[in-house]
Amino acid sequence: MLVPGLIQRQSQSIVMTPQLRQAIALLQYTQADLAQHLRQVCETNPLLVLEPGDTAPEAATTPEEFHDDDPDRFTSGSERPEAAAPPPTLREDLILQIRLAVPQTEQTAAFHLLDSLDESGRLSVSVADLATELGMEITKLESLRQTLMHFEPIGLFAWSLEECLAAQLRVRNRLDPAMQTLLDHLDLLARREWRRLREKCGLEQDDLLDMLAEIQALDPRPGLRLPPPAPPIEPDLIVRLHGSGFRLTLNTRLLPNVSLDTTLRSRINEQTEAGKILLGYASEANALIRALQSRKHSLLTIGRAIIQHQAAFFHDGASALRPLTMREIAEKTDLHESTVSRIVSSKYIDTPQGTVPLKLFFSTALTSEDGTAQSAHAIQHRLQALVAAEGDDILSDDALTTLLQKEGFSIQRRTVAKYREGLGIAKSSQRKRLRRTS
Structure with missing residues (x-):
């Protein structure tokens, strides 16, 4: 029979000190949030000194260089990190969308269509004339145009006002027969x-008034405006091709320089209250400065590991992405997986392929028939390319699955459907109706 008594056990646990909690919090902050946090802390701590980053170039983060053929060698300099680019114009935004979503073999034609837009964002030249200029089949050019019509802002690349409005209604799932009839009689x-x-x-009159209100809410000239205003993305890291390798820089443009007021510190009488x-x-103050240095080190370390693993992306784009997990990066950098997760969250990197979230580089792996692991992001990019290249024969999810399997991907129809929906690509039946209408 067991007799109740006292039992002593020893166990280990991490004590969450205020300094540790602060260090963890700093990992998650974006540049703007961190800058605001530092200003707030400085208001309550008389020994902290903040100086605008632009007034102290010698305190800027030094860039780091490494090469594909020598991944362990770093050199440093003292130049100022690049400032973030201003928000893109509508044309620049469309160029980026074309580069990311249109197969490289069709990008020349896509840029030609972009150059053919009038100030309203519509095409004023017939498809036959454009196809002749490009030496391209009319059906292929029309398929490309339909892809471009899904770009933001919706309604660009239309031939007419009716088609422009129809594209916007289709995205809202409001292009029913009655609405289509209304568009057919805009006169x-x-x-x-x-x-x-x-x-x-x-x-009835009330129903017609509701439809007219929906029409009035659309944009008949999407080419005259930018996409809905959003604060510009300030990248945390900047990577550039540099010789045979890369140049990685921590962008601190928004961050003030933080230091300890050593003059005041030297005058402290430790015997008084x-x-x-x-x-x-x-x-x-010292704990905050150490936490900031740790954040900087972790960002650069994780960024460097990502670049080495995904080097092909910076040359060839999304189709060259490789599978990658946060656990793999944690093992390569000797950081905890939770640290990697906090660093990656809400952080962006400015690359030759545009400014992208760090999370883009992490995706699950699908294994091809030859045993090669393929990134889910790369497969999605290939799926986009197949849909963009379809002619009069619209590809169903089954057909897309078959084509991807023939290319060596071990992928099932339900995964194809999930990827298609995630990419905002309409079902084959909807794309067929769109093709018939056009």
Whole structure:
């Protein structure tokens, strides 16, 4: 029979000190959030000194260089990291979308269509004339145009006002037969012939008024505006091709330089009550500075490991992405997996392929028939290319699955459907209706 008693056990656990909690929090901050946090801390700590980053170039993060053929060698310099680029113009944004979503063999034609847009964002030249200029089959050019019409802002690359509005309604899942009839009779709408419109659409007056309100909410000239305004993305890392390798820089443009007020620190009388309080502030300031240095080191270390693993992406784009997990990066960098996760979250890197989130480089692996692991992002890129290249024969999910399997991917139909939906590609039945309409 067991007798109740006291049992002593020893166990190990991590004590979450304020300094440790602060260091963990700093890992997750974006540049803007970190800058705001530093300003707030400085207001309560008299021993912290903040200086605008632009006034102290000698304190800027030094860039690091490494090469494909010598991944373990780093050299450093003292130049200022590049400033973030201003928000892109509509044309620059469309060029980036074309480079990311259109197969390289069709990008010349896509740029030609972009150059043919009028100020409203519509094409004023017939498809036959454009196809002749490009030496391209009309069906292939039309298929490419349909792909471009899904770019933001929706409604670009249309031949007419009706098609421009229809594209925007289709995205909202509001292009029903009655709405299509209304678009087919915009001349009656312009002449305010409400009775004839109701007869054509087979609607009551209230229903017609609702449809007219939806039409008024659309943008008839999407070429005159930028996509919905959003704060510009400030990358945390900047990577550039440099000789046979890469040049990695920590971007600190928004971050102030943080230091300890050594003059005030030297005057502290540790025997007085006020001096003891100031010593506490000095300890907090030093802990913050160490945490910032740790954040900087972790960002560069993880960025370097990602670049070495995904080197082909920086040359060839999304189709060259390789499978990668945070655990793999943690093992390569001797950092904890949770640290990698916190660093990667909400961070961006400015690359030759554009500014992209660090999470882009992490994806699950699908194994091809020859045993080669393929990145899910790369497969999605290939799926986009197949849909963009389809002619009059619209590819169903089954057909797309078969084509991908023939290329060596061990992928199932449900995965293809999930990827297609995630990429915002309409079902084959919807794409067929769109093709018939066009």
